[in-house]
Amino acid sequence: MTTNRQWILKRRPTGVPADADFELIESPVPEPGDGEFVTRNLVLSVDPAQRGWMDKGGNYFPPIPLGAAVSAGVIGEVISSRNPDYPVGDRLYAIGSWSEYSLLGAGFVFRKLPADNTIPLAKYNSLLGGMGCSALIALRDIGKPKAGETLFISGAAGNMGTLAGQIGRIYGCHVVGSAGSDEKCRYLEDVLGFDATLNYRTAGDLSAAVRQACPEGIDIYYDNVGGPMLEAVLDNINMRARIVMNGSIAEYNDTEPRPGPRNLWNLLVKRAFIEGFLLPDFADRIDDALVQLEDWYRAGKIDAREDIRTDFTRMPAIFRALFDGSNKGKLMVSLE
Template identity: 40%
Template sequence: MEATQIVLASRPKGTPNQENFRFENITLPTLQAGEVRLEPLYISVDPYMRGRMNDAKSYTPPFQVGAPLEGGVVAKVVESKSEALASGDVVLGALPWATQAIAEAKKLQKIDTNLAPASYYLGILGMPGLTAYFGLLDIGQPKEGETVVVSGAAGAVGMVVGQIAKLKGCRVVGLAGSDEKAELLQKEFGYDAVINYKTTQNLRTDLKAACPNGVDVYFDNVGGEITDAVISLINFHARLIICGQIAHYNDQQPQQGPRFLPLVLTRSALIKGFIVSNYHARFPEAMQQLGTWVKEGKLKYQETIIDGFEQLPEAFLGLFTGQNQGKMLVKV
């Protein structure tokens, strides 16, 4: 059985480009007991994958040069030698970027596409939704009347964070990279104010106007100058949730930023970074609550879906220029 896969051709220096990817034709091995053959339906591209392109120790192993990239995939079982899964089942798993793949059935999660569209299991009912849920509620612990600021607010995680914060009775302020995204967040997703960080004349002035009572919770997906500006407004006992730092993922040299720890000290603030897999044991709880909110119409979601397996590298690169609204996916 023939398939096409996308491998890491070389490690990027700075911002990745098309030369870092290579398409290869392969022959799949014979299916063994307990395995299934899969065809992908949707493949996720996510900012964290940039870190895996470096040969550096992190919370997850790096991609290997010459080996396929991998990530979250919703796929259909087309052949099975497992009693747990049958042909036609739809599953979720960490799979290679390939037009077909073989995987152990025990490492896959069967999903119910009657409850929600298949793509949602890579978004609001998948890693981004879980990330928003645990980061905001477990670390941020928002209280009614507080001000929550979200960077990367129009991304897959940020859209969900803002809506959950609104469900908790908070004032929610977002930062996004276009007027179109700002309008979408306010009209469709309930944000009270959104600042276009690319066009603002003075980010700190605009943030202060949007947060007249200061900042109680900051959900940081971006880092960089945006975080420097937000931290200047934190209140006593503020909670700072470090989820992503996409502003730094392509840095070749460490950036020198403001030293804000004295402010953290005098405000008795909490800073905590987290990886969503820290909460693996509680995933069922979160998926049930997120699913209920979606079913009740309390959570909306948006996806940017690009058609074609061959578009995977382009879709991934688009994350770093803000081409996505909500979750970025490739439909195979």
């Protein structure tokens, strides 16, 4: 192969990203310089955070320059290398882009994949990579779960939500989740063993619905969505509650700043706190977290559901699934 197809950002999206914000272009497969290597990408991750990278202000990453390939997590196999630490044949999980091939340096690599191939490749994106580490470290080290406490999770049927819920159950929490369909709620209760769920799209008064689902109040909130659900949860927190701000997907496509929660005062009343989580701040805990997650996975205590698409020519439409809720698990595109 000499041609590299890649999705570039053509225009900054306003609201939900449109097809016309992106373009599929072809260029030669890159050649590695000193210290660099090239991967043939096998899996491209599709993540809510990429929406912020498309804005002119970026988020915790700088913005993607217009005309540049859309940055993304990738699982790839090294096909040419001028870095002895990453020889041809190595498979790794790295920050690349929505491209068939990526030119990388060591600083882009999150982890190498083991050579033994006993775990499906997609698991290294959904569970045994940055996503799993984030769910575990954020819940364990900020949420500080104790057996018997009530853990409430929004976006509960998504990748981060299902992982946080299973980890909460391992810690002995009473786990309650919100999701956008009855089918997702049934999955959480029947398959993952959540103690209760609510469908936020049909619940009506969210604060009352949270109270009904969590009659003992909420000790830990693992927040994936922000928006109105945060206010509803703040109405229902217990003394010394911990709120882990993991994401705010309900707000990523906002075109106007939205009013903040009207009840932040309740943090003082309940001596509670909110803390934002980002994995690089906990880099020294990643190796142990990966070992823990793999142990739990092999023992059948945790798993991730993957939503693997194959049509690389439809990346913008696939990305939109995150925002209309039609993804069922960790969204990614396989190029194998």
